[in-house]
Amino acid sequence: MNEDMHGAIRGLYEGILDAQAWQRSLHAISSFAGCAHASMIVRDTDRDLMTVSEMVRPVHELLAAYEGEFHEIDPGKLFAQKLSPGQWYIDARDFGEGAMRRSPFYRDFFHRFDLCSYAACLVERQPHYEVYFALQRSFSQGVFTEADTRALDWALPHMRTAMAMRDRTLGLTMQARLSAQVLERVSFGLIAFSAERQVLLSNAIGERWVRRLDPAGKASEWQLGRPLADMVAAACAAHSPQPAQAALARHPDGASAQVIVLPLPPSHRFALPWQKPAALVVIHEDGASAAHLPGLLRDLYGLTPAEIRLAALLATGMGLPEASERLRVRHETARSQLKAVFLKTGTGTQARLARLLTQLGAALGPGPEADGGDGGGDGGKPD
Template sequence: MLFTATSEATRWIASPQTTDFFAQFLAAGCMAKNPLVERGVRREHAGFLTDLDLFTYDELDAEPMYDYMRRIGGGWHLGTAIAVPNGDTLVVNIERRHRQGAFLREQSEHLDLYLPHLARAALLATRYTQSRYETTVGDLEALGLAAAAVSLNGNLIARNAGFQALMPSLVQDGPSGLVVTHQTAQAQVQAYLARTRSAPDTAPGASIPIPAEPGRGLAIVHLVPVSGAARDIFVRTTCLVVIKMVDTENLPSSRLVKGLFDLTPAEARVVRDIARGPGVPEAAVQASVTEGTVRSQLKQVLAKTGTSRQADTAALLHGISQIRRVESENTSGATT
């Protein structure tokens, strides 16, 4: 079996004979308290090691993890740990049933002949994975979107020029990973990443608004979880971060918004007001109505537009304005 164990997840692949065994091992939570990997990595031995290189017989008999592995069909190991460029550790492990007896030192030395090839393969795989991240954010750059790929711990893996241009005023690459300079938005981003770490394959996306400040307009941070292909041990579970700077001067007209989503005139007006950046209190003042009225209208708008939050509705309107602007430019070019 091959696996990479990180703080985010354990990604692995195994031969058919050991797939069920390793799945049981992970489901029992044994990876979190695996003394074999811990001792093997700490040993820093450039080659394969057996259980008896790391433990005495008495230690093995007293170790709960070994007792569990013997009961589910394993019990003896021959493996090595390879450091890969992205900071992870690749573990190559061969499993043997306990009744077959321990692996021998000469078997380790025979497999050491293959270690340089395994290390080169791991290097190529991680470089290819990195290129995939860079290609993804580069494609978004071509669409005019500032984007980055981050791990679910917040570490920046790749970023395009548009995202770089927003650093360090709006986002930063801090010691602990991605930092959004607006405090409330930063807390929301970190909370989202924490939720996605616990359920990476089912987490939905999110849109987080960053209020305008002097010298900078309203921005919306879109978060989209991206899981690696099944059994791809080199692909970290990541999240795409796309930042859209909002042009509040080019929103679609109230008439267009009203027609697209079957809104009332009051609902169309309030959704345009919210999309410009003001909150509910400011929108209520502008419309000369109560905050309760604005909230009620917004509730109807969310239902009619199929969105769940104000930020999503604002993003929808800005997307419409972007489409209309591109269509206008294309028409103008064709006429010319």
């Protein structure tokens, strides 16, 4: 195998992360077959639609004409279902040169772009789609033969493997993005620490708490009931990690937060390839509430605006006397509103109501205002 072939194969695997490398490799493979154009075609088997996803030496009018009209009369579709992955459709062999001369697909479409023949290999077949590697030749290059496609046998296994790896990589990327979005939806802080207290993962709320909990020589006004280093070390102990630990973080202005440290086993995703344990730190800020909680209380339970304001204050941990004073209503009025809230939500006690509101708040997430710096979860308390 010469250096050009090695380069084409290398480009297929580099193309898992680099679209230009994939394009260069397809260009090299098409050159081996002496083609005017080459393309990757995706067929939506549910709707019987053909889409050209990539093309070597693209002609935009050709792409538009094929996708918009002529894919419907493409004679190769009659043979596609009979192919197994790795097999070729060759128009001159399978459809026949006489039929090609009579077909409107060639007469009205291919010939318009100085093309006379094409061959397509089924690269991948999935339940809802198929992927083909298609080669097109001009009149000066002649029709495809079996010898032409056999000359590309060296490339097809690598193309199939590289495509599977690229699809898996794209799937993992989408999964990572979705995971990050899920982390940002929760209304509490999350931080994953290594045993050396390096941050492996955090959401936006957790990121604000990294320096507060583990200032690494920098001043922090937040005081933790137990040193974070000790709790992380206990959670990451090799033989007997401590199942759960908790401490209270306090600020001089009276703000506080509950800090919970849980062990992550060595098999967690961050451990590879060293198989090291890690610690998950969860921070629940007192006074934090979800931005969309009032609307949810209205829609789910039919609470009035006054009842929603009272419930939202109680969700922050505030007592009824303080809440009535904050709302500037009489204590008896607040008690009547609280009874109505109990009845509508089916909670019956302030403790159950607080638990319900906490659960709803966790499902809703911190809301858009929590994205803007350090003031989202604790009312802009200084570090």
